[in-house]
Amino acid sequence: MSTKILSIGTAVPAARLDQPRARDFFAAQPGVSRLTARLIGAAFDQSAIDHRYSVIGQIGSGGTLFSEDGELLRAPSTGERNAVYRRAAPPLSEAAARDALERSGFDAAEITHVVTASCTGFFAPGPDYLLVKQLGIPRTAERTHIGFMGCAAAFPALRTAQAIADARPGAVVLVVCTELCSLHIRSSSDPEQIVASAVFGDGAGAAIVSSAEPKPGRPWLETGVFSTAITAEGEQDMDWTIGDSGFEMRLTAEVPRIIGREIAGVVEAMLGGADPLGDVDAWAVHPGGRSVLDRVQGGVGLPDEAMAHSRAVLRDFGNMSSATILFILQRILADETLADGARVAGLCFGPGLTVETARLTLRTADAVGEPAGTVAATPETVAEVPEPRREPV
Template sequence: MINIGSPPAAITSVGSAFPDASYTQAEVGALLGLDNRVARRLLAAPHIRTRRLFLPPADPVTGRAPEESPAELHAKFRRGALEIGGRAIANALKTAALTPSDVGFLLCVTSTGFLVPGLSSLFSRELGFRPDLVRADLVGMGCNAGLNGLNPLAQWVRHHPEKVAVLVCCEINSAMYVRDGTARTGIVNSLFGDGAAAAVITAESAGGPYVLDFESHCLPDRWDAMRFDWDENAGKWSFFLDRDIPYVIGSNLVVPVTRLLERHGLRPESISHWVLHTGGGAVIDSARQSLGLSEHDVRHTRSVLRDFGNISSGSFLVSLERLLDEGSARPGEHGVMITMGPGAQIETALIEFGAPRKGSR
């Protein structure tokens, strides 16, 4: 548990950004040629209506987006990450009335591309961060990684209460699509969208939630349930999702949530706000059942999935952004944020909403 004698870290603001092009599920299916039965069923499901994606224009003859080579996909990741990641950072800083020169620590999260130097270096150059910026890149942890990134930033801000940290989760999932007509790739291509989200972390807040504690839970016997495999035929990484993983994850959420809340003398019914990763319709349903949540509790998680699909590590931040924009959270109310992903890993965080403190930004 975080040292209660240290100054609290707060999520001062959140900003998100997406590709300009929005597609219905039917349009994505036609562009990518998702013809297998499983993909068609998923595309017709109501839990996702639109996704924002970086896709090449359709061929006028076939009506399909042309195949992209591994080199083209890598270039798309770099170009797209800089575009929407940069906008997400700018949006979060603007809301907090800050500029890149105010930031002391930048941590970038992604699992959809690999760069050396990493995204943090490119953002530092492109956005004008200060030369003494502390940088870190968290690569390859998957959909749970946003809270893995928030944890060290919260600790750093507690030890440097006069400084500002920024977390950015930037995922270009369309740079990882494999198009081979199988159910495996059809599931992935019908679910994931492109998106970025950033959060400004400070020791003070203008009403944003204070980060009180974290709790992790790993299911090592299910380490291979969500993974990248190298597809030799395609010359690309191919993502695999076990069909049972939504229910495995959902049934185990209660373990870390219970540990987290009991340390603070809280129970699930004490929690006013729930911010969950938008893993998919089955994931949300399973989480609801496991934790005894109402449909109202997951309204923002549902709406982000509906509008953007699963955008991996940044999904929970977009749900939090919608909660903050709604203005329904009151001082003293608690919230729980939950992410889950490869490992199989569940991450949780306890937050508390508060009134603006003296000297807050």
């Protein structure tokens, strides 16, 4: 029996950050020079993002965490930021998990393993523990947390779930990736921090992975080969460290250039020499930013339609770190233009510079006899969770 991604669920916070409004907020911070204001304008306007979602509230309004008046952005300590993570991450994780369970047709009582991934906050017992209690998962469920692997962590999480399902026939694994990137925004003249403020958003993605038979009428993704590659350079160009005033992202302009130079070789190895145009029907590429997608498309020679799902998720949600690729795979699951057996190739990029890859096969609802009247899943159906309370931490 093959291992399958039976369903994918997603969730975002209630507050939507419109890109022009967020741009003007950062440009208006005290001490921002004309040069910095121009850099902010360019980073936001060229991001190919319309809006993102955030647990800190609508930036530029009086209801924004880390800003008492909606105008001045404070620089909270790492502890204060992490306290918000502790409050806001569990309900977002739960919402995505419930969405995935509902789409799969499985019950929480059938879950045997929980795998979580996150790099934007820490606490213990963590979201993996709370998911068991919140969802009614058996307390004997085995839990694994994958921490601080950055934007690429979803594929290692799914790879772990695949290994569990392969080794234990009948296992049902809940995978949840939750990232609250907005907790670490800051006002800065550093071009790298400006880019981070312009592209990152919050969200959670969840998947049900199992070798069990799928419920009738539901499409799924058959898992294939996962692989990892480390680029020849990039260790100093993309990293994620913990500072006194939040986590600090280094994302230099070299990152898309390195990806552009090396991605063809990574893809060739991933596909075993197969044709990326003729032998792949759908691409799921992590949108680290618009320039990253541009470099992947150019380096592999992909047509515009191959990048459509990745660009749509970037436009509507921004870069949600590890959760983002699950939003893209959810769209592919719901893509009615793809036939049963469609071959899917996935690429994620993380600190290092690390490239995580996946080969999947789409199986449509018709393959298991879709009942008459069944409504296909819609792409980007997301559950929203309430904004966190404005309370002392």
